[in-house]
Amino acid sequence: MRTCRVGLVGAGGVAQRHARVLDGFDDVEIVGVTDVARDAAQRLADAHGGRAFADVDELLAAGPDAVYVCVPPFAHGPVEEAIVAAGVPMFVEKPVAVDLDTAERIADLVARRGLLTGVGHHWRYLHVVAEARELLAGRPVRMVGGAWLDKVPPVAWWARRDRSGGPVVEQAAHVLDLMRALVGEVTEVSAYGDGAPPPVDGADIDSVTTAALRFAGGAVGTLSAACVLGWKHRAGLEILADGLALRLAEDGLTIRDADGERHLPADPDGARTAVDRAFVDAVRGVGDDVRVPYAEALRTQRLALAIAESARTGRPVSLPTGPAAPAGVGVDA
Numbered sequence: 581m582r583t584c585r586v587g588l589v590g591a592g593g594v595a596q597r598h599a600r601v602l603d604g605f606d607d608v609e610i611v612g613v614t615d616v617a618r619d620a621a622q623r624l625a626d627a628h629g630g631r632a633f634a635d636v637d638e639l640l641a642a643g644p645d646a647v648y649v650c651v652p653p654f655a656h657g658p659v660e661e662a663i664v665a666a667g668v669p670m671f672v673e674k675p676v677a678v679d680l681d682t683a684e685r686i687a688d689l690v691a692r693r694g695l696l697t698g699v700g701h702h703w704r705y706l707h708v709v710a711e712a713r714e715l716l717a718g719r720p721v722r723m724v725g726g727a728w729l730d731k732v733p734p735v736a737w738w739a740r741r742d743r744s745g746g747p748v749v750e751q752a753a754h755v756l757d758l759m760r761a762l763v764g765e766v767t768e769v770s771a772y773g774d775g776a777p778p779p780v781d782g783a784d785i786d787s788v789t790t791a792a793l794r795f796a797g798g799a800v801g802t803l804s805a806a807c808v809l810g811w812k813h814r815a816g817l818e819i820l821a822d823g824l825a826l827r828l829a830e831d832g833l834t835i836r837d838a839d840g841e842r843h844l845p846a847d848p849d850g851a852r853t854a855v856d857r858a859f860v861d862a863v864r865g866v867g868d869d870v871r872v873p874y875a876e877a878l879r880t881q882r883l884a885l886a887i888a889e890s891a892r893t894g895r896p897v898s899l900p901t902g903p904a905a906p907a908g909v910g911v912d913a
């Protein structure tokens with residue numbers, strides 16, 4: 581395949597970013613876009629090429645080599661089912677769904693079909709993540725603290741639990757995914773939410789959530805999410821091992837050890853480009869660096885939903901760990 585012909589489903593904020601990045605690749609042609617808001621699809625097609633299609637079936641009939649799924653959390657499911665049935669590689673924006681059933685169902689279809697997939701956890705492409713991994717090699721993590729402290733984003737669906745899944749699922753998922761990558765799997769969570777939605781129309785999410793996490797490797801951790809600010813205050817991780825403290829965010833890694841403190845800047849735009857580059861290379865058969873295929877994102881989704889469930893029910897939630905563990909999340913009696 582010389583040119584990778586890409587279609588997009590959804591033409592909102594993140595689709596525009598992917599279209600811009602993909603448009604900058606010499607070996608990609610955007611065949612078109614579909615969105616329930618036809619005018620949004622037309623604008624994106626006008627800006628980056630291709631046609632505005634009426635629906636996913638019409639887009640698939642144009643024979644794309646890959647499809648980007650950039651819909652809000654609640655809209656996942658039927659879109660992916662159609663793409664998997666057509667056997668077309670797909671890149672899905674996080675979170676992969678608003679619930680677990682949808683994500684498990686799609687993961688199962690993807691596995692049966694042996695389909696190439698990628699998910700938009702682009703933080704995994706920050707070079708400082710590899711640096712952190714090297715620093716932690718052979719040193720057990722003792723403690724990790726993750727946080728996403730921000731505002732309510734300006735999209736109408738965000739503050740509705742049944743539309744976004746809530747801040748932990750929709751936003752802090754990036755941090756949870758990185759925790760899993762650097763510290764390992766979580767076996768149990770206990771979370772609290774404040775039960776007080778932010779002051780926006782129709783909101784029913786918690787404004788703040790804090791969770792305690794137990795990791796399979798022995799570490800303990802916390803995850804805090806807040807949407808009560810007017811700005812993005814902090815998003816990232818703090819990891820402690822014996823004699824080593826790491827602070828990792830999208831813009832860099834701060835390392836503190838017996839030699840003192842040093843900071844390695846990161847390139848978030850580079851990571852956003854790298855995630856698309858790796859997916860396109862894999863579709864073209866010239867690369868093998870998709871770091872978060874659908875099955876891997878499913879594990880992050882299980883963790884995020886376990887925290888949301890614990891905050892809602894007030895009870896600890898345990899998670900399956902090994903590959904042979906049953907799917908789903910069980911509430912401890």
Ligand SMILES: NC(=O)c1ccc[n+]([C@@H]2O[C@H](COP(=O)([O-])OP(=O)(O)OC[C@H]3O[C@@H](n4cnc5c(N)ncnc54)[C@H](O)[C@@H]3O)[C@@H](O)[C@H]2O)c1
Binds near residue numbers: 652675
């Ligand atoms: N990886 C990242 O850094 C990153 C950044 C931003 C957003 N996102 C994720 O991307 C997703 C979308 O976010 P956004 O900011 O683009 O939202 P958005 O609301 O700006 O855009 C979503 C678009 O999808 C369309 N849509 C809804 N249902 C559809 C359907 N069934 N078929 C086709 N189109 C449909 C809407 O009309 C809208 O144009 C969210 O899950 C969000 O978490 C990821």
